[in-house]
Amino acid sequence: MNEKPQKEAEYAALFQRVQLEALHGALRTLESHVAALESESARQSADLSRLDEQINWLHTEAGMVRPGSQETTATKVSDRPSPSAGETMAVRRRTKLPDNFTPSDLGEDWEAYLRNVERYIGDHVIDVARDPLVQMLPKSAAGEMRRRFDAEFGRAPWNRWDYGAVALAVLVGAMTDYLLVATPGGSFKGQPQRGSPLTAWMKEQSKRLAPMAGADNVERNAFQQWIAKLTTAAERWAKVPYDVVSPKLGLTPNAHRLGALGHDPLLGLVLGVGDIVSGTCSFIDKSGAWRIIDTPGHECTSNVVEAVVKVVVHGFSDIFTPKGLPPPFLAPFQFVDAKSGFTLKEGGDPVSVRDVARYMYSNGYDLRHFMTMKISPAIAEVVLWAYHGARACATGLEPSRAGIPDRLKRDQMLALTHALLASANVLKISLYGWNPMALNLAQFEVLARRMLSLVKLSAERDRLIRQRLEDGWEALLADARQLGR
Numbered sequence: 001m002n003e004k005p006q007k008e009a010e011y012a013a014l015f016q017r018v019q020l021e022a023l024h025g026a027l028r029t030l031e032s033h034v035a036a037l038e039s040e041s042a043r044q045s046a047d048l049s050r051l052d053e054q055i056n057w058l059h060t061e062a063g064m065v066r067p068g069s070q071e072t073t074a075t076k077v078s079d080r081p082s083p084s085a086g087e088t089m090a091v092r093r094r095t096k097l098p099d100n101f102t103p104s105d106l107g108e109d110w111e112a113y114l115r116n117v118e119r120y121i122g123d124h125v126i127d128v129a130r131d132p133l134v135q136m137l138p139k140s141a142a143g144e145m146r147r148r149f150d151a152e153f154g155r156a157p158w159n160r161w162d163y164g165a166v167a168l169a170v171l172v173g174a175m176t177d178y179l180l181v182a183t184p185g186g187s188f189k190g191q192p193q194r195g196s197p198l199t200a201w202m203k204e205q206s207k208r209l210a211p212m213a214g215a216d217n218v219e220r221n222a223f224q225q226w227i228a229k230l231t232t233a234a235e236r237w238a239k240v241p242y243d244v245v246s247p248k249l250g251l252t253p254n255a256h257r258l259g260a261l262g263h264d265p266l267l268g269l270v271l272g273v274g275d276i277v278s279g280t281c282s283f284i285d286k287s288g289a290w291r292i293i294d295t296p297g298h299e300c301t302s303n304v305v306e307a308v309v310k311v312v313v314h315g316f317s318d319i320f321t322p323k324g325l326p327p328p329f330l331a332p333f334q335f336v337d338a339k340s341g342f343t344l345k346e347g348g349d350p351v352s353v354r355d356v357a358r359y360m361y362s363n364g365y366d367l368r369h370f371m372t373m374k375i376s377p378a379i380a381e382v383v384l385w386a387y388h389g390a391r392a393c394a395t396g397l398e399p400s401r402a403g404i405p406d407r408l409k410r411d412q413m414l415a416l417t418h419a420l421l422a423s424a425n426v427l428k429i430s431l432y433g434w435n436p437m438a439l440n441l442a443q444f445e446v447l448a449r450r451m452l453s454l455v456k457l458s459a460e461r462d463r464l465i466r467q468r469l470e471d472g473w474e475a476l477l478a479d480a481r482q483l484g485r
Contacts (some may be wrong), residue, residue, distance in 0.1 A: 002173075011361040013277035017433065019334060045092075049306050056238070057098045060468045077195040079109065082194060114146075120173060120188050133236070135137060150405075151403075151405075152403065152404065152405075153404050153405070153464065153465055155173060155405060155408060155409070156405035156406055156408065156409040157410065158165045161387075161391075162409070165383065165384060165387040165413070166413055166416055166420070168383055169380040169381075169383040169384050169417045170380065170417055170420045170421055170424065172379055172383055172384075172419045173376045173377060173379055173380035173417070173424075174376075174421060174424035174425075174428075176375055176379055177373075177376040177421070177424065177425055177428055177440055177443070178428050178431070179373060180196060180197070180198060180372070180376075181196055181198075181372050181373050181375065181376055181440060182194050182196045182432075182438070183193060183195055183196065183432060183435060183438050184196065184199055184363065184364035184365050184366075184369045184437055185199070185200060185364060186363050186437075188432075188433065188435040188437065189343075189344075189345065189346045189433070191433065193432065193435060194432075195271075196369065196372050196465065198372045198375075199364075199368055199369045199372045202371070202372070203322075203324075203364075203368060205224075206319075206320040206321070206322075206324070206368065207320075208220045208224040208227075208228065209224055209227045209228055209231060209320040210228065210231060210320040210321050210322075211228070211231045211232040211234075211235040211317055211320075211321070212228050212229070212232050222416060224280070227320075230316075231316065231317045231320055232317075234313045234314070234316050235314075235317035237313065238310045238313040238314035238317060239298065239314075240262060240272065240276055240279040240281060240298070240310055240311070240314075241274065241275050241276060241279050241281055241295035241298035241312045242260040242261075242262035242263070242271075242272060242275040242276075242280075242282065242283070242295075243256075243260070243263075243314070244256065244260060244283070244293075244295060248274070249283070249285050249286065249291070249293075250283075250284075250285045250286025250287070251283060251285075252360075253359050254323060255361060255362050256283075257318065257323060257325060257326055257361075257462055258326045258330065258331050258334070258357070258358060258361040258362075259283045259284050259286075259331070259334070260281060260282070260283040260330050261277075261282055261283065261284070261332075262275050262281075262282065262311065262342065263315065263318065263325055263326060263331075264326060264328060264329070264330075264331050265315065265326075265327075265367060266328045266329070267328075267329070267331065267332075268311050268315065269308065270316075271305040271309075272311040273308055273311055273412045274407060276298075276300075276301060276307040276310055276311065276372055277300060277301060277302065277304065277307050278294060278300060279294065279298050279299070279300040280292050280293060280294055281293050281294075281295050283334065284331065284334040287366045288334055288335055288336075288337055288352075288354045290335075319367060319368075319444060323362075323366065324366035324367050324368055325366060325367040325371035326361050326366060326367065327365065327366065327367055327369075327373075327442075328367075329441075329445065330357055330360070330361065330365075330441065331357070333353050333354065333356075333357040334354045334357050334358065335354070336352065336353035336354060337352050337353070337354060338352065338353055339351070339352060339353075340352060340355075340356045340436070342356050342434060342436045343434075344356070344359055356436050359436070360436055360437055360439075364437075365437055370441065370442055372373055373440045373441060373442035373443065374442045375423060376421065376440060376443055377418060377440075377442060377443050377446040377447075380417050380418070380421060381417075382412065384410075384413060384414060384417060388410060404457075404461050405465070408454075408457055408458070408461065411450070411453055411454045411457050412454065414453075414454075415447075415450045415451055415453075415454045416448050418443065418446050418447040418450050421443055421447075421449060422440075422443055422447050425438075425439065425440045425443050425444075428440075
């Protein structure tokens, strides 16, 4: 049942409940009057019986014979004696129904009836600010329903341990972001930047795994030699039409993988496949415009599976190269021409978001550093999941059987944690001299995902509540139809 018909039905039911209560009170009053009349009638009957006995005794004492009914003079008595005006007014005063019992006109249809109900509610000042259903239920039943609702759909209260777990997760995640993730390294505005030791280690290892260009002097162990041969073979086999270098179009050697969206680790599975099937290159040029150009020399294929394999294999051959692959969803920021607030030169003006994105990738902000950035939100989630696991073990409740309130609180804790971590990352950027390379893109992506998860769970909760209400109304209507037969 939709919200409007449900609210209308609640108002009508409240109105009918008020009238039924008024009628019940009037009937109780009438019952008391009838009981009083019956008592009075019994008393008068007893008095008449005693009077009849006295008359018989007097006739006996006087030696007279009491005349029979056939000897009395016939007198015409009205079958329906009319009460006097005073008696009529007394009865009306004693049996007058309450004012709020006046029935509402049914009208010609449901809408007319509702208008009459609303007019009646306004005239008799019936309270509709409170839940009509609560007013129609006994206090015990309403309390039980509220308890069941809170148990199934309410919001689980937070305690000090919940806040403590969030605080610990934020502290650990923020320290990891500042100390371990840091920046990809290099310099900013002429000042050397503290680079991530993990990112530096991955880039150093990548030199031994990248495609081999002839006979190089890089020392490799057996495993690294095997991976290097695989990346070399992948580079030779997986030729793709979107691997274009054209400085005039903004596809420079340093940034062409950011411009051509086929290189995006996730978007490439769609756009890269489309380019391979059609023999084109889809990219964002240096002005931020979306362009598609033909790339002669590349054979098209109608085999989508082969195209997907080529996208993955080509990405595998690029990931260990010095520039690597761009982080997921960094490329679309090139569409944004608005000022970012970041300055890339000492005393320079703020540049656009597009220029910041291209600067970041060109200076080492690649997929390897993105993997390092993932550690900060991941370790915060580990702390929270460990906390929830410990609580589940203490209470004996399996996490998979958690109800809506517990799941909602868990998602709220995760969303709050990542929101605070995102705020801490902004503080980290300021501590690094407003270097955009200190931005933890992975943290903001996790925050967006957790917010969507929270919205989805809230929508699921609302859907379950509506479904439960609709089932209840259907049951009430079925009972009403059954009683009407």
